[in-house]
Amino acid sequence: MNSENHVKVAIIGAGPSGIGLALGLAKRGVKSVLLIDRNEEIGGIPSVYKKKQGGVRTFINLIRGRVVFGEQYTQWLAGKLAKAEPAIWLKSKVIEVEPSEKRITLINPDQGKVHVTANAVVMACGARENSSIELGWLSGTRTGRTFFSKTLLELMDHHNVLPIKQPVIVGSDLNAYAAAAKLRTMGASNATILDTRSRPKSPLYSRIYFQRWKSYPKYHGKVKSARFIGNGAASAIEVNNSMTIPCDGIVLSGDLIPNSELAMLAHMNVEVHSRKPVVNSDYQLSEPGWFATGNILGGFHSAEWCYLHGKRVAKFVATYLKNNK
Amino acid sequence: MKSQIDVSGRIFYEWPDEGCRKEMRFSDPSQLAEEPYDVVIIGAGVVGSALAYKLSQYKLRLLLVDKNYDVGEGTSKGSSAIIHTGFDAAVGTLESQLVTKASIMWPELIENLKIPFQQCGAVLIAVDNEQYNQLEKIHQKAIDNGVTDVKVLTSGEVKELVPNVSPEARGGMSIPRESIIDAFSIPIAFSEVALANGTDILLGVEIVDVEDADKSIKKIVTASGKSIPTKLIVNVAGLGSSKITPKYNGKFFDLNPRRGQFIIYDEFSRSMVDKILLPIPTAQTKGVLVIPTISGNLLAGPTAEDFPLDDETAADTTIDGLELMLKGASRLMPSLKDLPRIGSFAGIRCACSQGTYQIRYNDGHPGILTVSGIRSTGVTSSPALAEYLVEGLAKECGLSLVKNPEATDSRPENRWPGWWKRPYENNGAVKNRPEYGRIICNCENISQGEIIDALSSPLQPFTLDAIKRRTWTQTGRCQGFDCMAKIAKIISEHCNIPLNKITKKGPGSEIAC
Ligand SMILES: Cc1cc2nc3c(=O)[nH]c(=O)nc-3n(C[C@H](O)[C@H](O)[C@H](O)COP(=O)(O)OP(=O)(O)OC[C@H]3O[C@@H](n4cnc5c(N)ncnc54)[C@H](O)[C@@H]3O)c2cc1C
Ligand SMILES: Cc1cc2nc3c(=O)[nH]c(=O)nc-3n(C[C@H](O)[C@H](O)[C@H](O)COP(=O)(O)OP(=O)(O)OC[C@H]3O[C@@H](n4cnc5c(N)ncnc54)[C@H](O)[C@@H]3O)c2cc1C
Secondary structure, three states, X not given: OOOEEEEEEXXXXXXXXXXXXXXXXXXXXXXXXXXXXXXXXXOOHHHHOOOOOOOOOOEEEHHHOEEEOHHHXXXXXXXXXXXXXXXXXXXXXXXXXXXXXXXXXXXXXOOEEEEEEEEEEEEOOOEEEOOHHHHOOEEEOOOEOEEEHHHHHHHHHHOOOOOOOOEEEEOOOHHHHHHHHHHHHOOOOOOEEEOOOOXXXXXXXXXXXXXXXXXXXXXXXXXXXXXXXXXXXXXXXXEOOOEEEEOOEEEXXXXXXXXXXXXXXXXXXXXXXXXXXXXXXXXXXXXXOEEXXXXXXXXXXXXXHHHHHXXXXXXXXXXXXXXXX | OOOOOOOOOOEEEOOOOOOOOHHHEOOOHHHOOOOOEEEEEEOOOHHHHHHHHHHOOEOOOEEEEEOOOOOOOOHHHOOXXXXXXXXXXXXXXXXXXXXXXXXXXXXXXXXHHOOOEEOOOEEEEEOOHHHHOOHHHHHHHHHHOOOOOOEEEEHHHHHHHOOOOOOOOOEEEEEOOOEEEOOOHHHHHHHHHHHHOOOEEEEOOOEEEEEOOOOOOEEEEEOOOOEEEEEEEEEOOHHHHHHHHHHHOOOOOOEEEEEEEEEEEOHHHHHHOOOEEEEOOOOOOOOOEEEEOOOOOEEEEOOOEEOOOOOOOOXXXXXXXXXXXXXXXXXXXHHHHOOOEEEEEEEEEEEEOOOOOEEEOOOOOOOEEEEEOOOOOHXXXXXXXXXXXXXXXXXXXXXXXXXXXXXXXXXXXXXXXXHHHOHHHOHHHHHHOHHHHOEXXXXXXXXXXXXXXXXXXXXXXXXXXXXXXXXXXXXXXXXXXXXXXHHHHHHHHHHOOOHHHOEOOOOOOEOOO
């Protein structure tokens, strides 16, 4: 392959939204689509959540009316994608984009640094979890065994390592309860869950995931401050300068931050604080011909929502291509 | 029998279980030199490792010991990473002399040691009349310290040099040679060269006692009860030094940690500031600096908060501390109040009530040197201080210095850190080693190849933090969300250590309990 490639549409990110987008384009007869992901496999976040005996299923597949493991969800996406036949480049990290030339620069082990130009580019880069400083109410030493729920899941589901036996989880959303339940199935004790809100953000998931054990994670609400304690690894967390909760590891599961850096780097409009890229009603970014779909838009959306969103945005991309031949 | 000087030193880690490469585990002093060492250096911070570097230029049997599982993991890991000119040091002191001398040595040293460095310059900024009135005095002090290239600035000139500066800026002073450096690399580079010149290195080994301090052959004793013979002992154990002095009857001094907290801003803020911004110290406070980092971030800090020795919260970051820094930094540059922050950290200075730069030859007994209280300028002064100590050891302790013609003063060309040289920019390099094209740290764009290079580098480190300091992985805006588990996996495979035994910074910090 030469170092300058041209495609009709380049999609950055092969998670649910990027795949949805590729399918939507195929349905509209758009040929020459390149789907790019830095990971070794497609699927984005769902691909991290492996199928496990006795495990916890957290991905709702409305289309088939089932709740499945992330791995199964990814397989379902892969099956759909096989019919669309886009070009797929994995282990390919996009490091830079050039808006006016609609060019992206990526690195992969086979080709090194390569440029790709396109008639339209879609950012389907997903989101990540907040670090402790971004949450604003956590302090202390950065101890060992402090994980994001995704890192924890990578260790548990991919590598079969149980990092924590007595967990404290910061945050009370779906991810927090999913992490708590997964830890429990692997033999950890029930987690203690902390949040600034008086009631958990997603109490429903506590009920759904923990029904089978009939005992639920303990919730500490209205937390004003929390301090990590531990020399080598986390050994406790001190809440509101008074209560100390012993633990052997901490999981951070906060709100999500959009992976909008590529857009920021190229001086497209991105809200400074939320890091949400600014889009119009066609999900076009501040540069014409650049689109965004899925969790990069901000908020917390399910995989299914992102998949369907990608399909929707495909319509706008196809229209753009038609109008800008 | 080995020749008197080994071609290359040995490195071992004292580690309780299979969390360490087998061949690197320290279990018995017989793994070390057969004869007593000429000098044992306790403490591998910037100062101890610089001393090992300088001494390794001579025909000497040397041992460098540290209790942590990498070099430079004490005070030296949490600094502002500024190479000072010494413009504001107390005139005429040893500290001022050494800092001024070292600031001239660094531009050449970094080429030899392959340490990322940038002479970005600093601007001292007065934001009120009280501060403005001090400028002349500070300017004179700089001249007296031999830093003659400083220049007093009008408010207009300050605004030109620092476009985003506070509208309150009344004036200032430029200090063109203040520089930023990859401070993580300093003790690593010094130690690697010392190792290449035959210095032995023991990590994870805490020295708890000294036997036969009054004899010509003394013994240092490790926490696990091993004793290692040596002719001279240098105690440069930073905040740990005052615990060792009583073991050899050294003169009393007391230390305490003085915390400095920092905020780390997102890389996007870096484009707003390319110089170090210094506040003018007032009677109440030294003030908060704004510091561009060599790796492309922006820091605000540090605080100065005193704690008793051994206080476990001394290295914590606090919510109040962060508020304080935001306030201070936004006085210099108001937009810093609202820019996205990605992390925080705290360093702990070694504050000594007997004064800074405590240097005591033949402390307690002949042949023992205590160096302590290197509080605020050790990153800068280390090479000059080490030279000074080498001369002192010869003069005061009778150390015989015979140049080793085979010794090197440089790291090889391939030891420039990957994040600085960017191997992916070179398609030939990727072709030869596709691992350079496999990005693992997505924030800093660090490849698998660079991580493996760090693992195979001379000290053969294998903790997550040691890899962090060599590659800058896990330091970006995602703070390890994407790369931490992947890096643990790479370490596990490369070093043949079970994944659950990979640690953040040594035994007790395993990723699985
Ligand atoms: C920790 C976590 C747990 C979650 N758990 C659940 C759950 O249990 N159930 C559920 O329904 N939803 C869950 N979600 C929500 C989840 O994000 C969505 O379900 C869905 O995966 C989002 O789809 P996406 O395609 O927008 O983003 P992602 O799935 O995040 O995919 C984005 C893809 O883009 C790639 N990428 C990003 N930047 C680049 C670049 N520069 N170059 C190349 N590739 C790039 C990434 O590698 C990734 O594969 C979770 C989210 C997180 C963060
Ligand atoms: C917030 C802050 C900002 C700073 N900014 C700057 C700056 O911008 N520029 C500058 O020049 N300087 C700066 N400094 C100062 C500089 O960091 C220090 O002067 C320097 O790091 C001191 O180095 P050291 O080798 O003396 O101590 P350390 O780095 O603490 O080394 C001592 C070593 O001894 C080891 N040790 C302790 N006890 C034992 C034992 N019993 N057995 C074996 N090993 C032991 C420790 O593990 C440690 O590695 C700053 C410091 C701080 C805290």
